[in-house]
Amino acid sequence: MSGEFERTLSALRSGRVRDADLSVPFVRLLPVRGCSVSSFGVPFGNETISASDITASRIDEIQFDLHEGPCWEAIRRAQPVLEDDIRHRASRSWPAFTEAVRHEAVGALFAFPVMFGPLRLGAVDLYAPEPTPLEPEQVEQASLLSTAVGRRILQRSIASIGVGGAVLDRAPSSRRMVHQATGVVLAQLDITAEDAYLLLQGHAFARRRPTREIAEDVLSGKLRFERRGGLIEESE
Amino acid sequence: MGSNSEDLGSGSGSVVLSRPVRAAIRFIRENARSHIRLQDIAAASVLTPRGLQAAFQREVDVSPMEYLRSVRLEGVHRDLRNAEPGQRLTVAEVARRWRFSNVGRMATAYRSVYGIAPSTTLRFLSGEDMDGRTAPVDVAGVAREDRPHFRLVLDCEVEIDDADVMRASIDEQLDQGQRAWPGYRPSGGVDDLVAFVLGRALRRAASDVEGITLRSVNPMVRVPDPQGDYPSAELPSWAGAAPDEHLDGDHEASDPLEETA
16 A cells, blocks of 8 residues: 555554544545544444535534434444445435435545444545545555544543543552453454553443443453454454 | 425525424334334324325435335344344344334345345354354353463563564554454554564464463563663462452553553
8 A cells, every 4th residue: 555545544543633634634545525524323422523624514414414324324334335426326225315415516425434343433424526436445545544533533532531430440459450351352352452441441431331340241251352254243 | 395395495505305204204213113104104294194205205215114114124134233143033033123024025125225135144244253263152151260270471572673664564464364353453652563463473373272262361561671671570460359459559560551551
């Protein structure tokens, strides 16, 4: 992959890009006019975090309102949804959305799920004013960028409830247990220790439970993270 | 009717769904698992059944009942995907759950939307992982504490030749091989990444051997002090039972979470 792509990806991963600018790299690297990055659905809430222009935020808004559209589909299927000619060959899965978006300058629309392992956090919407195909390599690049955004959105959600909040209990025994559970997650998945910890916190956040309780479930074997069909699933 | 469309269309001039149709859509989505009739949807939309049908057809291009069916198919798809292996879920059960009276007809519709049979979704997602191996059955919890177990410390010292080359090499490996999930790439410092790579190798090696289970992996990174000495590192003394609290003060630094924070 190109040097510019790699540089952009590492900038996204490092946190040097501000939340409000998360949509910028997508527009710069891909043949699209606009982009929006949003959290969608329960439990992370519907919120546009970064939109490159009015149309991009409008596309989000319509989907928030209607509760249907490519974003929802991308999140549900945990796969990109590619509509390269939405005016003439739109999917029949979201008739209301198609109808509503017909009045926007949108010819092609691509939605990528934003996930962190099993956690479905939101979606990235890309649009072009005219029908536009995406090459497989571009789909791969957009997926990689979306995954990098996933870590950011999750960190953001966890930070929003504040350190010392209900999710992370600072008592030493809790911390020890969470640490121990992180090691168990590391025996289950090929991720870094920091990401394993983030996964525990995200899981706790999604269920509105303290991280310590999640850690207990991991330690007792009640909760496992497993790869299945290319996706991570939680078995409880 | 007309006035409703008008007032929604004002402003940006872009919202074309009238309020009754939106209300109907919402009602359908919320009640798709119940038995609902056209009259119920119409009541929720404050139109007559005939009025709703006309509005729906005009604005959404399908009838309300067709729309309901597609929402239910979506539900079937979701449930099949989320099925757990131990659950012994059947396609017929899911179809009933979503109020399809005829499983065969549902399957045909499902195939035309998703391109595969519903049973394939169920089997693929609950049976096998990408290697074609059967997903591990959850044996944890069954006399887990009774099985003999021990901890093994592999103390490694790693030299950094070129950090950028290392990063690029890890990314390349992951792009080609199996990743934790699509698009996953580790982030962090050199020590985090080396811990990641070695942990990965460890998991692989342990899974190649029958008869053991790798319970946990705990990277503990130590960097040399200015004199070039490594601070001593003691194992945190956690047991299966409640952790020992008094050790905490002394061993803060042995927590990799603290170091990466």
